Amino acid sequence: MIDYATLYAKQVTDGEIIACKKVRQACERHLNDLQRSKSDEFPYEYTPQKTEKVIKFLEMLPDVSTGKPTKLALFQKFIVGSLYGWRDKETGYRRFTKAYISMARKGGKSILVAGIALYELLFGEAPKFDRQIYATANSREQAGTVFEKMIKAQLNKIREQSPAIRKITKVKNNEILHTSSNSLIKALSRDTKNHDSLNVLIGILDEYHTASNTQMMEVLESSQGQQDQGLIIIISTAGFQLNGPMYSIEYPYVTDILSGRKENDNYFAIVYEMDDEEEVSDESLWIKSNPLLGVDSISKKFYKYLRRKLKEAQDKNDINPTLVKNFNIWKSASSESLINGEDWKRCAVEEPPDIRGKEVYVGIDMSRVDDLTAVSWIYPLNDKEERYFIDSHSFVGTKYGLDNKIQRDKIDYRKLAEEGFCTITDKKSGTINQKQIIEYIQNHVNENDLIVKAILFDPHNIQLLLNELEDFTQIEVGQKATQLSRPTKNFQYLVYDKKMLHANNPLLTIAVNNALTVHINDLIRIDKDKNREKIDPIAAAITAHYEAMHHYTDNVDQDYYANYNFSL
Incomplete structure (x- = not known):
């Protein structure tokens, strides 16, 4: 036997x-x-x-x-x-x-x-x-x-x-x-x-x-x-x-x-998968995702099939479906995705760095009062590699009931709240309680002795927060591509280069996977108009990065990422 x-x-x-x-x-x-x-x-x-x-x-x-x-x-x-x-x-x-x-x-x-x-x-x-x-x-x-x-x-x-x-x-x-x-x-x-x-x-x-x-x-x-x-x-x-x-x-x-x-x-x-997308260019490695290529009786026919599929996808400039189905590589459904899912995964760390005493840039994205609001934090790690650590916390409205929202969004907010990733509103009306946001920001800053470089915000529906957080430097960030294109492209560059670390915050990852970009000439921004999915945490992060991207100005070639199109 x-x-x-x-x-x-x-x-x-x-x-x-x-x-x-x-x-x-x-x-x-x-x-x-x-x-x-x-x-x-x-x-x-x-x-x-x-x-x-x-x-x-x-x-x-x-x-x-x-x-x-x-x-x-x-x-x-x-x-x-x-x-x-x-x-x-x-x-x-x-x-x-x-x-x-x-x-x-x-x-x-x-x-x-x-x-x-x-x-x-x-x-x-x-x-x-x-x-x-x-x-x-x-x-x-x-x-x-x-x-x-x-x-x-x-x-x-x-x-x-x-x-x-x-x-x-x-x-x-x-x-x-x-x-x-x-x-x-x-x-x-x-x-x-x-x-x-x-x-x-x-x-x-x-x-x-x-x-x-x-x-x-x-x-x-x-x-x-x-x-x-x-x-x-x-x-x-x-x-x-x-x-x-x-x-x-x-x-x-x-x-x-x-x-x-x-x-x-x-x-x-x-x-059975490709270890890296670049391996697709090497036929000798296709067996990694297609183990039947190791069977002599069918390998010749199978190689011919894969070559035809790949060439057609490249000729049509629509390669993602072929990478997914024929090479078992996970990809976002849209070529206009903000971040490639695999690139984001490679930035994950098992244990978050110690943030006590760190400088931090805080971004706030206020949603409708009955939906989701996010506060995102970008911490420069001030190391030789000029890396950042990003995290986020969301605030959940429950106007039509929490269970209905969980079912509609397909996100278990109750469990995520227990794990500390979000706060569910305590208002009977179900609307976002801005006082909870203010208390969370203040407590997080004080408990970790953070040095807040700036609070950056989308001006929509945020005046109460600004009044209560007036001790911090505040910077308004308009949501037009003229203001968001450079931080968006730089954020993509840092993820691609594994310099934007994260600790698998589930709501942030969901937002990254959902986020699509819109192109206006040579400018880009997250598409808030068409996207109905939950993107608030990454929107807040890009807003924070409007200033955070300048933290290492002396050591980063700004022209490189400002002019290069990193939409993945």
Whole structure:
């Protein structure tokens, strides 16, 4: 018997297979856990014998186009081997209860989705009866596509070839039944009514990058309380929803697991992606996001397909969709985005710097009295690299009820308030209480002995604040491009050069991901007119940067960033 998972892990870590950082980390994790499993303290063991039957079944599945069996690539066997080979020493049940599997489009995800679902329906060990498997997606149409074009199509091909399988299964419009065990596979979306009776064994979240909230994830996970080896599988390419739960919640978490910063022995993760956007220019590195390029029988055709897609995107000057779908790089939905999401991520620090006694530039963006107001802080770090640290705090209006606002904005303000990132108005009317803003600014300055260089403000609806903060230097910043273009471009430059550090403030990151720019001749500014998303924290930050950008004037080539277009 060949231990495919360990073979793949060794070939990746030895450099025989070109792989991105996260794939190398996943393979190192597997090899390290093999050593850990020798200790009585580690509760899991690796039994590759458990994967043989699963791999054989998957390789029997006919291609829905040709009808011929499809051999699994070695990387696919690594994934299957990891999910089915790692077991609890005491119970023998599967170790992993959650999996995050991401790669570029046409990367071999379909055989895994259909194969795992069908294997569990036909041969699942526990529970013996009532194995509920759900192919889920963000919409009913998308969930139906997964069910119809992947799982149902595969089973119909098997039923054509096997009277035995045809005898024990029933295929209906919206579900597949295994009659002897009363088990089923069914499409499920957030539009589906009555989730209360679910008892999910396997929940597959396909193309999770399109999800705007965690509702479906919560439905699946909350239904698995009685399952001994329930499994949630996220299987998706990258996408454009930088504020969606896949990119903002799951992707950072699996990054921490793979890097060792966080430990979760029940979460399997593997991400096939380009380590840097510049690598797209090197064909030899495309295998990082497209692991099927390592399969000799299809690599020539696949390379030709990718070359055609990339050239067409470059010719049309619309490369972002190709980078996302064909190279698994997360990008904003618009080429007019203020900041590239990956550039912003690279500026993140795990621990914020000590701000006590620091100089600070304070920006204020007053919204409508019933919406969101932001105060952003830019602290020059006065180090050799001439870097800044940025943070923000928001004030939330609740005119039509906090729960309605949370649902409408898809932001859990209640949780963020508990974590200290925002303040919810205490007014019964639900309007913003400017006294809360004043108290927050004053307390933050006094508690940290801050040296306020200036308070910079959009003149809209701010007079009360100015009267109460008159001890500080105050600078009005008009919101026209003539005033905002230079600080906006310089802010982009500092992010691009990793000199604008942040500590993953969620509301600030949401604002950065939402912010679009408008171009007026050679000038730019954040587009407040068209953007209906929450951008107040970054708007306040750009206002503060009107003065903060001059802090290192003697050491920065102002002409460089003033004239260069850094819109990403």
